[in-house]
Amino acid sequence: MKPALLYLTNQIPFPPSKKSRLRDFYTLQVLSEHFDISLGAFIREKSDWQYTSMLRQWCKDVFFLPNMAELQETMAWVKAWALGHSYFRVICQQPDMQEWIDDIRQKRQMQKVYIANPLMAHYVPFDDPNLTTVVDFTRLPSEQVKQRINRSAWPTTAFLKWELEKLQQEEINIANQASLNLGCASAELHSFKEELKKIDRPALLLPVGVDQNFFDPKRQYINPFEEEQKILVFPGALDYWPNVDAVTWFVREIFPLIRSRVKNAHFYIIGENPCMPVQVLAQYPGVHVVDEYHDIRPYLAHANVAIAPVQLAEMAKTQILEAISMATPLVASKGALENLAIEAKKPIYCEETDEQWVHRIVECLTSPDDKAALDWEREIIVKEHNWEVTLSPLLHFLGVDIQEPKWVRAFSDKRVKVGTKSSG
Template identity: 30%
Template sequence: MNSIIEGVLQKKAAAVAEAAKPDLLLLVHRIPYPPNKGDKIRSYHLLKHLAGKYRVHLATFVDDEADWQYVPNVEALCASSHFARLDPKKGKLRSAGALATGKSLSLAYYRDAGMQQWVTHTMREHGIARVMMFSSVMAQYAEQFPAARRVIDFCDVDSDKWRQYAEKKKWPMSWVYRHEAKSLLDYERRVAEICDASLFVSEPEAELFRGLAPENRAKIGFFNNGVDTEYFSPERSYDNPFAAGEQAMVFTGAMDYWPNIDAVKWFAAEVLPRVRAAVPQARFYIVGSRPAPEVQALAGDAIAVTGTVPDVRPYLAHCSVAVAPLRIARGIQNKVLEAMAMARPVVASPQASRGHRRRQRARTARRRRP
């Protein structure tokens, strides 16, 4: 009987504690679950952290039909939530219209009247005074609430990523990407102006934006990505997915993402032949969801394209080396952190390793301080 009473009291105390939490609106451009790719890892842990301190009201998009099954996982962390289906075809049509009028393609792609209505209703119904935005495109849903304390996690300087795209593409796409780089930077600066704080994934990324938006320098900061070292642990036992005698080189990532596509194509054409000339048993494994047709076309004797796998850890645990040959990259790369946590050697391009090197130098400098 006492245990039953104690259980009831504990539940009541938990409910009282939950009700006492302040309300917070969280806006995320992609459902923050499962945490199996860069932005989802960061947004999921952000949601999990905020849910411990606030009653979180989440508005987010679902751009992959397979992700609808994870809605209950996210709802369990939220006081209320709104999930909007993001149709790529309709989004591209909105972007085309924005291009014709000189506006940002990204903002138009993520524009949704139903989401704006839900946000406006939720803000008023709960008297919400705190808003957290994840990525620049979600700031458009909080512009009309100047009385709220607004913080944005830009993660990366997305406008600079579009600038890099423009340098790699031929006309007319180079012109389109330059247009987006300029229009999105203009919006990023405006968002930074109206927000109480603008955060990025690393100090170098924050410093880049300070140079692009010097008028907001004092409000720009960062918080690093991390990795779950208990989950990505080399001490666990994993089945070997490779054939006997193979020397596997592994790249992990979402394979419908253009910087990843560009990275594996470049590596397959420029690096892999040289490696195999010296090590004939070397094989390149491209491990990641939704491989684009041009990635699938790489598959052959020297290259394996796995598509979605239930767990990337066996591939990391048994590979000879993890590679991150990104030529377009911003901030901290989770794929590098995960491979390092698994105690695997990593060969990375300067672009992929830049944020990690500066992060390590900063830590070393702090340790050396008297």
Template identity: 30%
Template sequence: MDDLLLLIHRMPYPPNKGDKIRSYHLLKHLAQRYRVHLATFIDDADDWQHVPTVQALCASSHFAPLHPKLARLRSLGALLANRSLSLDYYRDAGLARWTAQAMASHHISRIVVFSSAMAQYAEPYAQARRVVDFCDVDSDKWRQYAEQKSWPMNMLYRHEARQLLAYERTVALSCDAALFVSAPEADLFKQLAPESADRIGYFNNGVDTDYFSPARQYDDPFGAGERAIVFTGAMDYWPNIDAVAWFANTIFPLLRSRFGDARFYIVGARPSAAVLALAQLPGVMVTGTVPDVRPYLAHAAVAVAPLRIARGIQNKVLEAMAMGCAVVVSPQALEGIEATPGVDVLLADGADTFADQVASLLLSPQDAIGAIARATVQQRYSWPSNLAHIDARLECT
């Protein structure tokens, strides 16, 4: 096997942890074909327990501790230097030294970068074939943040959108392939970086449909007689926070007025103070970290994805579909997912429409939608077939 350097901004989890699924499956895929040398950050103390699982897939590895509060303070220096805050946030001298030693010791000729901020560690090695999985157009996410926030945060986010886009364009032009999570993301970046259009591509996320299977037996986590509406996701991520706050404050009261037994479950790790406060609203439940999201999806009356800001493909939607759960999505949450509104998901644009679509499922459960949704995921979102796209980019000469 040849040696390959893999740079990931946050340590990939085993496959039942939603926000790191793509990087974990990428690591597993590459480990079957190369001797992988992994450099990554750990920004959550709970992640250290997964280090042995990740190490077992690697020829060598380096895990750099990252303290989010300190990293945010450090990154503010980028404002004075007119740099991207994201680059300073993930800048670490120890990780750079380890990378240099790995490149020299193992004569590595291929580098895969996961997320734009990690591309800084691949910059010195132009002799290697370099493939960057941007996942999303992160600069456009910061642009959307700027439109939603007031001064002074909108100025900060606008700065980051501008500086990060400049860096994304530089990375794409200097690497051998720039990949994204969906065709719409790739098309957007082609518009933003037309000079690199010939090296821009994408590969879809996948779902482990054996793991996310409605055929298994799951204990019911809900109270007797509840009509459970479920949202899953990392609850310290601002687009998710915005989504559940909008649903809980604006949409859910419309449903509670019709269905007194309706409950809105917010299921996900690290709930922010704003999310925890939503538990004070009638019928809203905030679970925090749960060992397994599948029981919540298996027994839910409906899953919702009311995102108003989104980039890339929403794993939460694919996982709910794989579980055979009927899902109501906003246009932003559906972007990039090959699903047909009204057939395998229900689409809602606006609070009243969203409430009506959820109500239709509470009144009359539609098992056919869930069955078709699962079949769609099985057909279109297989990890092996989707990850084959990166093989061609790495072996192309």
């Protein structure tokens, strides 16, 4: 019989094709191999209800509630101001969820809790000495608000700055109480990582992973492109501002130069929820925005080259690993390749100047693939970046008898000082 673990998240951790849910899903999947999972989650979109039954294969118990943000937005802001809490905390504060959590903890005699987003942390009694709590700060709510502030005007900015201050206070308070704080290596979270170093609590930064069995280039995929096209692809969430900035720069500054040299070059921007600045990019010759698709693999399998010009985003590392796992040549920025167990060498290129980007992509579009080199890099990814490996420090902390690869432990240790408290 496996020990019990409570898994809490502010969004249903499925499907993994939605990049914002990918880490949550694979963490759930890996944890389910060692624990009996009780999953509590909110449903953010009506279409997500169709996935609830699928999650039962990894969970002993499940409990889902609809996200009430849109229906209660005005009242939530009023309540947040009255209580001195963040708006995000208020919309995630539902009595039915608290009642289920209290009941399932007692029923399953829970001693371990994994909190996939700090917005769910207020449901857990951190002062319980018998409870081991792990909080994942990879997707910081305060960082999302910070991005909105930079792109908003008054009076919206006034509300958002107040919200940012409250969220940052709540996040640091949570980190001060958790048994273990998890993060990623993204430069976006630099200020928060600096705060973690001041906190006398255990903390780990985990590398990203990839499902190499799913992203298998040896399978047959129907070509979604026209035969005569030379294809560049950018996969990623298209309402995520680092991605928006990256594709906007590429379409305006780089792609016209590429198309002047390769007339049949076509750039496919592929992802969910494209915001208006991304949608308008489809007006440029040879640029396509694809938001209705069920599987990214055919696009990667038949592309001549994938690009990752993102400088900061951790999700860029996910799309890099997926492209390499699909044996697709890759051109990326230095920041996108940082902290991955791969080398920037043919057919994986790290470029900085505009001319370097143009030259390398033109080369990829006009030269045959180096299949042997692609296969070699994929072998490295399979060995070093599968999810069981990248999550091994978390499993070890939770008491699972598992060997941690040296590079993963070194990665975790060098990023944030790791405390001495164990899960017991």
